[in-house]
Amino acid sequence: MTKNADPQDVEIGKRIRQYRNFRDRTQTWLGNKLSPKKSQQGVHHIETGVSGIKARDLVLVSECLDVDVDYLLYGDRTQDGVSGKRVKKVE
Amino acid sequence: MAIERRMVCRENGLKKLNNFTLKKSVPAWIDDDGGIYFGPEHSPGFDTWSLRKHGCVKIDRLQAGLLFTWDTRYVSEAALDNIVEWAGSLQDDVMIVLKYYWGGWFTEKPLDRSAAVQKISVLKQVSGIDIARDTFIQRSELRNLDAATLPIRIGFQLWESARGEIFRIPRAKTQTFYSNTVHYRPKGYQQELMFSHVGKRHCAATTLPAEWSQSAIGKPVWWSLNDINGEFDRKVSPAYQNVLETGEPVYDKIMAVLADNSECVEPIWVTYERLLVRMNDLDGMPIVVCVAHRTNDVGLQLIGEMNQLS
Numbered sequence: 415m416t417k418n419a420d421p422q423d424v425e426i427g428k429r430i431r432q433y434r435n436f437r438d439r440t441q442t443w444l445g446n447k448l449s450p451k452k453s454q455q456g457v458h459h460i461e462t463g464v465s466g467i468k469a470r471d472l473v474l475v476s477e478c479l480d481v482d483v484d485y486l487l488y489g490d491r492t493q494d495g496v497s498g499k500r501v502k503k504v505e
Numbered sequence: 506m507a508i509e510r511r512m513v514c515r516e517n518g519l520k521k522l523n524n525f526t527l528k529k530s531v532p533a534w535i536d537d538d539g540g541i542y543f544g545p546e547h548s549p550g551f552d553t554w555s556l557r558k559h560g561c562v563k564i565d566r567l568q569a570g571l572l573f574t575w576d577t578r579y580v581s582e583a584a585l586d587n588i589v590e591w592a593g594s595l596q597d598d599v600m601i602v603l604k605y606y607w608g609g610w611f612t613e614k615p616l617d618r619s620a621a622v623q624k625i626s627v628l629k630q631v632s633g634i635d636i637a638r639d640t641f642i643q644r645s646e647l648r649n650l651d652a653a654t655l656p657i658r659i660g661f662q663l664w665e666s667a668r669g670e671i672f673r674i675p676r677a678k679t680q681t682f683y684s685n686t687v688h689y690r691p692k693g694y695q696q697e698l699m700f701s702h703v704g705k706r707h708c709a710a711t712t713l714p715a716e717w718s719q720s721a722i723g724k725p726v727w728w729s730l731n732d733i734n735g736e737f738d739r740k741v742s743p744a745y746q747n748v749l750e751t752g753e754p755v756y757d758k759i760m761a762v763l764a765d766n767s768e769c770v771e772p773i774w775v776t777y778e779r780l781l782v783r784m785n786d787l788d789g790m791p792i793v794v795c796v797a798h799r800t801n802d803v804g805l806q807l808i809g810e811m812n813q814l815s
Contacts, residue, residue, distance in 0.1 A: 422558075449542075466558075468536065468559065469534060469536055469542075469544070469551075469554070469555040469558075469559045469561055470534070470536055470540065470542035472551075473542060473543070473544055473545060473551075476545065482545075482548075483544075483545045483548050483550070483551045484545075484548055484550040484551060487550050487551060487554055488550055
């Protein structure tokens with residue numbers, strides 16, 4: 415983990431990477447979907463938690479990777495600690 | 506209502522105009538850059554994260570207006586500035602509901618555009634001030650009932666015309682009476698008051714989860730919710746016993762921060778009016794009847810009074 419990175423950003427980044435790989439997409443592809451567009455390096459920083467993802471970018475990521483926003487934020491645990499399935503579709 | 510408006514947002518110090526249409530059930534968000542985007546539907550987790558980590562303001566479209574939601578502790582000034590600017594461009598007749606976290610969730614009454622903008626400006630000034638979180642009761646004279654909300658006035662008129670006897674309530678009004686009231690009946694050697702009836706339209710039944718109404722019957726009067734400081738019951742409950750003993754009606758305005766027992770739900774500010782009267786039930790036994798109505802006008806005015814009292 416990068417020094418001083420927000421642990422939640424790191425976790426969110428890990429799940430984004432996990433789903434990007436699952437959908438077989440590159441960091442460059444994902445960067446082009448964001449608004450404003452981000453470079454491959456910018457997406458890498460998000461995925462490693464170096465820079466936190468903006469709320470509007472998280473919505474875009476969830477749409478283009480077809481994954482629930484809540485899953486990206488909290489994984490299989492919802493905010494109140496109740497376990498639940500958060501993935502929209504598993505192909 | 507024209508929802509389609511030009512949205513002015515600031516990004517990187519530049520002003521730019523976006524056209525956007527608010528869709529029903531899809532919330533819009535204004536972020537810390539003042540940019541606007543649509544968020545996911547029904548995602549409490551995302552809402553919390555956006556409100557608190559990014560200081561965003563949420564815009565929901567209601568049946569007859571708009572709902573602005575933000576957390577005063579984390580909201581970005583740019584987001585609030587932009588929501589004010591945007592609200593200023595809306596039609597005059599658009600009603601706006603403000604919901605904000607300030608030691609608990611407040612929900613204001615619907616305001617017209619200019620009043621909403623003014624209130625947001627006031628809230629920007631006071632958001633850093635710590636607020637008292639005590640339960641506050643303002644006892645009102647019965648002669649002030651003219652200014653009370655409709656359910657309270659109807660409750661008082663029914664009590665007066667029936668002269669405290671439930672069997673004297675006209676049949677046409679029985680349903681209204683039962684659906685708007687909660688009844689407490691003394692039980693046991695100590696004559697402790699217990700819930701004996703919870704009306705579906707009473708504010709406790711409409712505010713709390715449905716299971717609450719079902720499980721309340723037979724529970725003592727103090728069984729309801731925990732407040733933050735544990736003093737809600739201590740301040741609110743004695744009036745019930747007094748009304749039973751004296752027969753004198755009581756009309757109160759109450760403001761409290763309440764938390765759910767499970768602690769899964771965030772504290773909410775609750776403001777309501779209540780009327781307590783003693784009546785004789787159909788079997789002749791004395792009961793305490795409570796009519797209560799949420800006023801949702803929590804605001805800075807009452808808090809000001811609280812601060813003056815303390």
